[in-house]
Amino acid sequence: MPKLSYLKALNRALGDEMDADPDVFVLGEDIRVAASNLTAGLFARFGPERVLDTPLSEQAFTNFATGAALAGLRPVVEFQIPSLLFLVFEQIANQAHKFSLMTGGQCKVPVTYVVPGSGSRTGWAGQHSDHPYSLFAHVGVKTVVPATPADAYGLLLSAIRDNDPVVVFAPSGALGVREDVDFSTLAPIPLGVGRIARTGSDVTVVALGHLVHDALAVADELAGGGVSVEVFDPRTVYPFDVDGLAASVAKTGRLVVIDDSNRTSGFGAEVLAIAAERFELIAPPRRVTRPDGAVLPFALALDRAVQPGRDQLLAAVRDVLTSGGRG
Amino acid sequence: MSAVDLYRTVRLIRRFEERAIEFVRSGEIVGGIHPYIGEEAVAAGVCAALRPEDLITSTHRGHGHVLAKGVNPARMFAELMGRESGLNKGRGGSMHAADFSLGILGANAIVGAAGSIATGAAWAHRRRGRDVVAVSFFGDGAMNEGMLLEAFNLAALWQVPVLFVCENNGYATTMPVAGAVAGSITGRAKAFGIPAFTIDGQDPEKVLAATTAAVDRARAGKGPTFLECLTHRLDAHHTFEHRTRLTYRSADELSAGWSRDPVEIQGARLTADDREAVNAEVEALLDAAAGIALGSAHPDPAAALEYLYASPEVMH
Ligand SMILES: Cc1ncc(C[n+]2csc(CCOP(=O)(O)OP(=O)(O)O)c2C)c(N)n1
Numbered sequence: 001m002p003k004l005s006y007l008k009a010l011n012r013a014l015g016d017e018m019d020a021d022p023d024v025f026v027l028g029e030d031i032r033v034a035a036s037n038l039t040a041g042l043f044a045r046f047g048p049e050r051v052l053d054t055p056l057s058e059q060a061f062t063n064f065a066t067g068a069a070l071a072g073l074r075p076v077v078e079f080q081i082p083s084l085l086f087l088v089f090e091q092i093a094n095q096a097h098k099f100s101l102m103t104g105g106q107c108k109v110p111v112t113y114v115v116p117g118s119g120s121r122t123g124w125a126g127q128h129s130d131h132p133y134s135l136f137a138h139v140g141v142k143t144v145v146p147a148t149p150a151d152a153y154g155l156l157l158s159a160i161r162d163n164d165p166v167v168v169f170a171p172s173g174a175l176g177v178r179e180d181v182d183f184s185t186l187a188p189i190p191l192g193v194g195r196i197a198r199t200g201s202d203v204t205v206v207a208l209g210h211l212v213h214d215a216l217a218v219a220d221e222l223a224g225g226g227v228s229v230e231v232f233d234p235r236t237v238y239p240f241d242v243d244g245l246a247a248s249v250a251k252t253g254r255l256v257v258i259d260d261s262n263r264t265s266g267f268g269a270e271v272l273a274i275a276a277e278r279f280e281l282i283a284p285p286r287r288v289t290r291p292d293g294a295v296l297p298f299a300l301a302l303d304r305a306v307q308p309g310r311d312q313l314l315a316a317v318r319d320v321l322t323s324g325g326r327g
Numbered sequence: 328m329s330a331v332d333l334y335r336t337v338r339l340i341r342r343f344e345e346r347a348i349e350f351v352r353s354g355e356i357v358g359g360i361h362p363y364i365g366e367e368a369v370a371a372g373v374c375a376a377l378r379p380e381d382l383i384t385s386t387h388r389g390h391g392h393v394l395a396k397g398v399n400p401a402r403m404f405a406e407l408m409g410r411e412s413g414l415n416k417g418r419g420g421s422m423h424a425a426d427f428s429l430g431i432l433g434a435n436a437i438v439g440a441a442g443s444i445a446t447g448a449a450w451a452h453r454r455r456g457r458d459v460v461a462v463s464f465f466g467d468g469a470m471n472e473g474m475l476l477e478a479f480n481l482a483a484l485w486q487v488p489v490l491f492v493c494e495n496n497g498y499a500t501t502m503p504v505a506g507a508v509a510g511s512i513t514g515r516a517k518a519f520g521i522p523a524f525t526i527d528g529q530d531p532e533k534v535l536a537a538t539t540a541a542v543d544r545a546r547a548g549k550g551p552t553f554l555e556c557l558t559h560r561l562d563a564h565h566t567f568e569h570r571t572r573l574t575y576r577s578a579d580e581l582s583a584g585w586s587r588d589p590v591e592i593q594g595a596r597l598t599a600d601d602r603e604a605v606n607a608e609v610e611a612l613l614d615a616a617a618g619i620a621l622g623s624a625h626p627d628p629a630a631a632l633e634y635l636y637a638s639p640e641v642m643h
Pocket of ligand 1: 029056058080081084087387388436437438439465466467468469470494496498499500560564
């Protein structure tokens with residue numbers, strides 16, 4: 001079977017959807033020469049009306065995309081850097097996202113925002129290493145963080161077809177992931193439906209994006225010691241697949257979430273809150289996150305120290321396995 | 328400032344950058360850098376017109392600016408290598424170099440963000456009765472960021488002693504100026520009533536002369552000036568380009584740029600002996616600087632979030 005890389009999968013989804021729907025177009029910085037590779041080959045295939053190289057005017061081109069969407073097109077906006085989402089938070093959270101409700105349902109805003117390289121970008125330091133998916137989930141913008149190439153393909157397709165704004169975070173740590181894929185099986189994946197990345201019976205680990213691969217590695221390691229870890233990948237942060245997680249936790253009774261965002265008010269906190277409200281747990285749940293208020297320091301060892309890693313996950317899983325007693 | 332001094336600065340920046348690129352290749356510098364090669368005359372000429380207490384804000388391509396403002400190359404190398412003895416104690420890296428003792432308010436990795444920071448700082452010093460001028464460096468790409476245009480308005484409205492220095496190297500990453508800027512670059516500043524000039528950014532002496540006039544104006548209370556410095560980026564946008572080999576400009580265009588190399592332009596004003604002496608002096612300085620940086624300690628991972636808050640005592 002041919003190998004497909006995550007980045008190539010995003011590129012393929014975009015190209016396929018542009019082929020299928022003439023209303024789809026892409027805009028962003030340096031996308032004509034495809035500096036990030038997301039748009040590789042698309043300019044030659046679709047030309048300047050559908051691959052728009054923009055000046056450095058993020059706030060303008062983000063609202064421009066909203067305008068184009070209100071006029072019936074389906075824009076895909078590429079952001080080179082995750083932190084640029086802070087710059088356009090107004091345009092996404094306060095404009096694109098609010099249009100439908102504020103106009104009493106008179107319009108739709110089918111814009112997709114893609115960040116091919118979110119989270120730590122090794123050596124890009126404080127202003128280029130954020131992973132702000134929790135922010136978008138907090139304000140209710142549909143937010144997707146795929147883990148695998150097939151999911152990257154399927155979720156980007158669904159995001160583009162969705163009639164609302166959707167942010168697709170492609171973690172830097174996942175861009176190089178490759179898997180064997182039968183291209184004929186590549187298909188859209190619905191937003192809001194998680195998947196069991198590995199079945200297990202002792203504890204459920206919730207992980208997103210590149211961290212799914214870390215969780216699987218930790219599960220492998222623990223399997224050697226007789227511990228059976230189930231890895232649940234929600235795929236979409238918002239809407240969140242509560243039922244999928246509920247089914248997993250019903251089986252395992254224990255929960256750990258690993259989240260590459262800051263601790264306070266983060267995605268991990270949300271998963272634990274859902275658990276507190278809805279699930280019967282044998283042991284208190286745990287979350288492994290970036291520290292509170294984290295800004296990624298430049299030096300490699302410091303950058304790594306701030307990101308949630310396998311060792312912390314391993315410790316958290318061992319902790320919930322031994323700290324039972326409530327049930 | 329003498330011809331020799333200006334030459335020393337451009338040569339120092341050039342050789343610093345060439346050595347930094349080698350350190351990127353050897354893995355001592357992780358994450359790469361945005362080389363300033365070809366643009367040295369702007370930093371050298373502008374900073375030569377400033378006093379030590381004057382302020383600058385810099386960009387993602389900021390090594391030249393901070394070296395010209397007087398940063399110790401050993402501490403800059405150490406920062407690029409993520410060492411504890413670095414300018415920012417290894418926490419900031421290439422795109423955030425700052426030295427407040429030298430008036431360097433920091434390189435900024437968000438294009439166009441710092442124009443208003445420089446404006447606010449200059450305004451505050453004037454309000455406190457200090458005779459300080461601030462310079463904000465940015466590229467032609469930044470001219471399309473709304474936040475920079477908003478800074479022009481505040482600076483002009485409140486007659487702030489700030490200089491806006493646009494390094495027009497013809498490209499924003501791969502985007503040519505002509506494909507990005509409607510109207511003219513100086514026209515945008517002029518629209519806010521800011522005097523704006525286009526100058527030769529390859530000649531350190533011309534940059535120095537134009538900046539001196541602008542600084543004098545600012546100190547005399549006449550408000551902001553805008554300088555568009557026409558320059559050439561003779562290396563990659565970022566060292567990643569050495570691998571990806573993006574194609575967006577021709578070899579002819581590059582060699583035309585090299586024919587106006589600022590190091591040669593300034594070097595030609597020196598006697599062969601003087602030039603040789605400066606070259607040797609710079610090499611010795613950088614040898615020592617690199618040695619110090621390579622020999623200094625890495626920060627302790629346990630202190631990864633040290634300095635996060637200036638008032639840590641309120642946090643638990
Ligand atoms: C607001 C913002 N948008 C995009 C980027 C990504 N980026 C970094 S440098 C750069 C090009 C900047 O061009 P210019 O301002 O002309 O400066 P130059 O690189 O030519 O020195 C881009 C697009 C960024 N850092 N910040």
